[in-house]
Amino acid sequence: MIDAWGIVAADIASKDMRAKAVVLITLSSE
């Protein structure tokens, strides 16, 4: 889960989408 968050955070930062991105976690996870 932490690794998944990492790639999402990196992608958002790399595309400068901080004000235009929504992250949905729609599944219970470890």
Next chain:
Amino acid sequence: MQQDARDELKIFSQARGARLSALPGYAYDARGGQGITVYVMDTRINPDHPVSTLNSQFALVSVRLTHLQEFRNMQGSLRWLYLPTEPHIKSDAVGHGTCTTSKVVGPAFGVAKSANIVVVKIQPVVKCLI
């Protein structure tokens, strides 16, 4: 206005005090989330939705709700993110992510029909019913 929307979508535009049964459909901003990127962290999605790859109760629900074609006409873009150790497979063996993502951007069931999607897989530890 989406007049053939299910009740679960209509409630997003339900005014306080309005009766759900009286709503003519799902009313939404014409932009429909255009320019917004939504990262869906779930079991990925199956963009073409071939029934043969689906093997769970979630999948059956997903097939029923998406009519096998929910993503074929989506308006926004679709990208996939993978962990370095993951194979680059564009499928969803469970079906849960396919269903939930259709409720974000799907032309029939989505609340933000023009948003862009980024698909991210996480490992489920418990089952949940939709």
